[in-house]
Amino acid sequence: MPVPPDAKPKVLILGGTAEATALAEQLVARGDVAVVTSLAGRTTNPVLPPGEVRIGGFGGAAGLAAYIRENGITRIIDATHPFARRISENAIQAAAETGITLEHLVRPGWERQRGDRWREVSSLAEAAEMLPAGATVFLALGRQYLDAFAARSDCRFVIRMVEAPEKPLPFADHVLILGKPSADPAREAELFAAHGVTHLVCRNSGGASGYGKIAAARQMGLPVIILGR
Ligand SMILES: NC(=O)c1ccc[n+]([C@@H]2O[C@H](COP(=O)([O-])OP(=O)(O)OC[C@H]3O[C@@H](n4cnc5c(N)ncnc54)[C@H](OP(=O)(O)O)[C@@H]3O)[C@@H](O)[C@H]2O)c1
Structure with missing residues (x-):
């Protein structure tokens, strides 16, 4: 699409993250770019950020390169979740193909604190192997990451999801909790205690909104099996 000479640059x-919403708010308030x-x-x-939204x-x-050309995009900012790798790879390729600037807003990972009982792993298969038989495991992972634990029929799983899954979960013994993570360690600790959780499995996503579970595990002395970046 030809861009009119006086049009604002289009970012x-x-x-899909809190950081992306905050950035849209900032850029829209500044008013010198179209967002x-x-x-x-x-x-x-979804909570919709200000500015234009496409879903x-x-x-x-x-497809992303075609969208950039057709919509006169002049800059991309990748503010997706640190574990959303495919879209970030696509953004690198599409930016190279169209010759526009790409910035990557990377949310820093959490740092181990005194009292944390972390065991860092590089794959979910490794995390699944590490669980002792008889554990009650809080899996703080999206639906697409659960299959790695399906063979551990000797463990009980507690899973929290924002929306009910479309297909049954692949576990014999599990509890499904519908809801969002809390940033408040006391609420996360209450939940862990209510379900007799002995282990937490999560990714090192970083950010404040998911940190409640990490602080709760520290307070309760629970081992955390954490997938690194
Ligand atoms: N992974 C997580 O745990 C997590 C947590 C919180 C939020 N999110 C957000 O949820 C979205 C999906 O995560 P994912 O792990 O499934 O990503 P992913 O594996 O990197 O992406 C899979 C496909 O989903 C589409 N996609 C992903 N992000 C998109 C976006 N912002 N706009 C348009 N299409 C997008 C792309 O489809 P096409 O190839 O067809 O373009 C991409 O190839 C991301 O935007 C991410 O920021 C993810």
């Missing part, structure tokens, strides 16, 4: 934020935030469309009622996949790197 595409790849979003489009893109969401993958994983949740039914759904682009169709790979080629």
Whole structure:
């Protein structure tokens, strides 16, 4: 699409995170750029950032490059979740193909604190192997990451999800809790205690909103099996 000479530069934020929403708020308030935030469309009622919002996949790197050209995008800011790797790779390819600037807003990971009983792993398969038989495990992972634990029929799993899964979960013995993580360690500790959780499995996602569980595990002396970046 030809861009009128007096049009504001148009920034595409790849979003789906609190940081992406905060960035859209900042840029819209500044007023010197047009802002489009893109969401993958994983949740039914997402919190919409200010500015324009588009929802759904682009169709790979080629689809993203086509979107950039057709919509006169002049800059992309990748503010997606640190474990959302495919979209970040697509952004690198599409930016190279279209010759526009790409910035990556990377949320720093959490740092181990005194009292943390972390065991860092590099894969979920490794995390699954590490669990002792008879453990009650809080799996703080999205639906697409649960299959790695399906063979551990000697453990009980406590799983929290924002929305009910479309297919039954792959575990014989499990409890499903619908809701969002709390940033408040006391609330997370209450939940762990109510379900007799003995181990926490999570990714080192960073950020304040998911840190409640990490602080709760520290307070309770629970081992945390944590997937590194
Ligand atoms: N992974 C997590 O734990 C997590 C946690 C919180 C939020 N999120 C957010 O949820 C989204 C999906 O995460 P994921 O782990 O499934 O990502 P992913 O594996 O990197 O992406 C899979 C596909 O989803 C589409 N997609 C992802 N993010 C998109 C975006 N912002 N706008 C448009 N399409 C997008 C792309 O489809 P096409 O190839 O068709 O373009 C991409 O190839 C991300 O935007 C991320 O920021 C993820």
